[in-house]
Amino acid sequence: MDISTLCIHGAEDHTHCTGSITVPIYQAATFVHPGVGESTGYDYSRLQNPTREQVEKIVAKLENGADALAFSTGMAAVTALMELFKIGDHLIVSDDLYGGTHRLFHHISMKNGISFSFVDTSDSSEVIKHIKKETKAIYIETPTNPMMQVTDIAAISKIAKENNLLLIVDNTFLTPYFQNPIQLGADIVIHSGTKYLSGHNDTLSGFLVTRTEELSEKLRFIHKTTGAGLSPFDSWLMIRGIKTLAIRMEKQQENAILLANWLSNHPKVQSVYYVGLPTHPGYEISKKQARGFGSMISFKVDTEETAVQLLSKVKLVLYAESLGGVETLITYPMLQTHADVPKEEREAKGIDERLLRISVGIENINDLIVDLGQALG
Structure with a gap:
């Protein structure tokens, strides 16, 4: 299916008896259990909500990922992502970076014992030069915000794999319509869904898309524990926005x-x-x-x-x-x-x-x- 068609039809759910062509807004905080040890698949909206589940499915499909997780903002997604790392871990990061991410790394992540090397990731030799035994991931924006530097994702992926590192790519500027980092070797893709995925300056959201189920499982635990999931109404707005992406x-x-x-x-x-x-x-x-x-x-x-x-x-x-x-x-x-x-x-x-x-x-x-x-x- 062509990506333009997928944008329109990828979130459809024909299991509803009404025949509605739009996904319903399940404005519910909690869900009834049929019996002890039984579940409809939904328990509490912090864990999962049917409307959020549909927008996550469409974003995962668009990025060719194993899973996608929807957050209340782009920065909530990046904040949850950083919980994969612990005291003493080191990341190599694009030196031209969105200001909010820069603020998070410098004022929150560093306080929590994570260190960073900010380098020009468009130069592969600079990336290699900064790898050390504590390095756990390479984090890139491409194009960068605001100087529009371009990093060769496949080349950095090769370096990451050779050194057993995660490759994280912020794909907000180009969206899955123009660029698919997972196909180029990324392990995790970030989106500020507030931007092009929404497309109408009327809602905030963020997404993490994973290459593997293993990464999805780790991030879903963080997602439900830290509690910054996307609301049902905002999930519906995102589905509507993606239709015209x-x-x-x-x-x-x-x-x-x-x-x-x-x-x-x-x-x-x-x-x-x-x-x-x-x-x-x-x-x-x-x-x-x-x-x-x-x-x-x-x-x-x-x-x-x-x-x-x-x-x-x-x-x-x-x-x-x-x-x-x-x-x-x-x-x-x-x-x-x-x-x-x-x-x-x-x-x-x-x-x-x-x-x-x-x-x-x-x-x-x-x-x-x-x-x-x-x-x-």
């Missing part, structure tokens, strides 16, 4: 390519970071491991004043945090997504007062260009 991703990418080229030719724009541009250093790897380039663009303008002016003057484009929805959003990473990253570290990565990030939506591209044009001046 394919057409949204195609339209957003179409707009992003046109917008990236327009930005590249604007006199006040100095650099454009979009993996779909042939000039991007990760372009060829992206073509090899993904079916598309997505719709995330970061770019640098000539001055801080230009950046502030643009954010103040946009009308159609919305100055707001988050990404992946049908609306085009523009973000100021140094003040928003990466505000908690120390200034020296942030600027060393290029995240400064001139850097902006756009999540391109599905509006008419000419309207987006007109709006950004008048805002840039």
